Amino acid sequence: MTVPRLLAATTLTASLVLVPVSADAAVDYRPGSAGAGDPYFPKMGNGGYDVRHYGLRLEYAPAAKHLTGTATITAIALQNLSRFNLDLHGLTVQSVRVGGKAAKWKRSGFQELTVTPAKGLRLGERFTVTVRYSGHPDKIADQPLGTSGWITTSDGAVALNQPFGAASWFPVNDTPKDKATYTFAVTVPKNLTALANGDFVSRKVKGGKAVHRWRMRQPMSSELSMVAIGDYEVLRTRSGGLQSVTAFDSALAASKKQLQTYDKKTRTVLKWQSKLFGPYPFTSTGGIVDKLDVGYSLETQARPVHDWNTSGQNPPDDLVVHELAHQWFGDSVTPAKWRDIWLNEGFATYTEWLWSERNGERTAEQRFRGAYSAGPGADVWKGVLGDPGRDHIFDNLVYQRGAMTVHALRKELGDDVFFRLVRAWLASYRGKTVSTRQFHAFAEKFSGKQLDALFKKWVYTAGKPQL
Structure with missing residues (x-):
């Protein structure tokens, strides 16, 4: 995420096994x-399960601001489960089925x-959960952390989830x-466009409506999922x-040239960042x-908003660079807990x-x-970088x-070791979740240097460090 600043997820495979009642009765099932x-x-x-895939079928009526959804969730049981929870805020549930059979829910x-x-x-059992639901999704406002969730616009809606908005529009295990x-199948009036994460698959018109299909093939945390519905000028290109x-709200009167300029900037930045x-x-x-x-701008996976x-x-270079850097730092390699968000924002800001x-x-x-040069009482020195507190995960402390x-780590290691370390870190944990402690240990092992003093001074201690 970019916010205004003061200074300027091995696939397990399992089959559903029918177990005799007598044997099943001996199993210790727990919630x-x-x-x-x-x-x-x-x-x-x-807890108790791991989601492998979300299949989301959504239909949105912008005039009525009404959403109808069916979520088919494929998961693996991580324990013997008697029951489990999903996160869903506000919307009305019509039915829940597990493995094709009606399930109780509350x-x-x-x-x-x-x-x-x-x-x-x-x-170890692989199972599916199908939830049918509907209603009027709404944004979730939190004064220190801003607005997330289903955000209505003049012609549609955009769903932005960081840190906790996903549950406003689909049932989810809402943890990074x-x-x-x-996969997304989004039905909207045919004069509108529906965008989502990942690869565009198809658009099919049925009467006065159109179904837009998208697929995110790589693992994604729920906070990074996205749907955008509206009257957009859209440019689709393919290279390598x-x-x-690339899409601009038509009300912004974006020209084809502006779309092409944005697309070219994205490719230029990605080519440089890939090196x-x-x-x-x-x-x-x-x-x-x-x-x-x-x-704010947000690093929704593969397609920032x-x-x-x-x-x-026309988003300026620093915003484009920041959100695209997040595709590596935060989207591909994702902190498992929010206290480690500096691993996202610190690296994305440093990429600027x-x-x-x-x-x-x-x-x-x-x-x-x-x-x-900020004075010792400045906000950037208030709090502990490696554990800033719930209400401060988007503070200047985390970014600057x-x-x-x-940069201190780069100076300590030298450019050659530092940039090789960064590439090795991203390659080793691609598609996975991480922590500050893991990064600390990885940096020491890779560089062969003891870095406790540096991490203590910069990451684990409040106040302005001495140079």
Whole structure:
């Protein structure tokens, strides 16, 4: 995510096995936890299973602001499950089926959907959950963390989920550590366009409606999923096997040339970043610009979204560079817990510094010195980078101190070792979730240097570090 700043997910395979009642009765079935264990958001996510795929069929009527959905979720039981939870906020559930059979369900709390299948699920069992639901999805506002979820626009809607908006429009295991693949089939009035993550598959008109299909083939955390519905000017291009989809809200009166300029900028930045960080981790790219009034751009996987009110009609280089850097840092390699978000934002911000250096503008060292010059009472020094607290995950501390920490590591290791380390880190954990402790250990092992002092000073201690 980019926010205004003061300074300027091995596939398991299992079959459904019919077990005699006498043997099944001896199994110790227990409920999955109603939370994923993140101290910042203890009720987000759920335990007892691992989602492998979300198949989402959505139909949206913009005039009525009404959503009808069917989510087919494929998962693996991580324990002998008597029941399990999904996250779903606000919408009305019509039915829930597990393995094709009707299941009991109940709602509780802010977003808990508790599902009890007709029979227990055995450890390692692959199962499907189908939830039919409908209603008027809504955004979720949190004063320190901004607005996320289903955000209505003048002609449609855009779903932005960071940190907890996914449950506003589909049933989900809403934790960054449970990555899955996705397919989307979105039905809208035929005069509108429906965009989503990943590869464009097809558009088929049925009467006055059109079904738009998309596929995200690589694992994705729920906070990075996205749907955008509206009257868009769209440019689709393909180069070197990489599909690019660029879309501007038609109300912005974007010309074809502007779309081409944005598409070219995206490809230029990705080509440069691929040299720094290794192969681009996805099969599609692009970007979406719309009027959203959320005050940020977001690194939705493979296709970032920019709020026109923040980025302008043509997003500037630093925003494009930042959100595309997130495709490696945050989207491909994702912190399992929110306290480690500096691994996303610090590296993405530092990539802006590298872009400046690449273009003959201020060097990364000059950017570092400028950020470091903030007085000891400045916000950038308030809090602990490696554990900033729930309400501070999008603070200047995470972005600017995060970037300064990356630069301090570069200076400690030297350019050759530093950039090889970054590429090795991204290659080793591609499609996986990570922690600060893992990065610390990886950096030490790769470089052969003891880095405890550096991490203690920059990551684990509050206040302005001494140089």
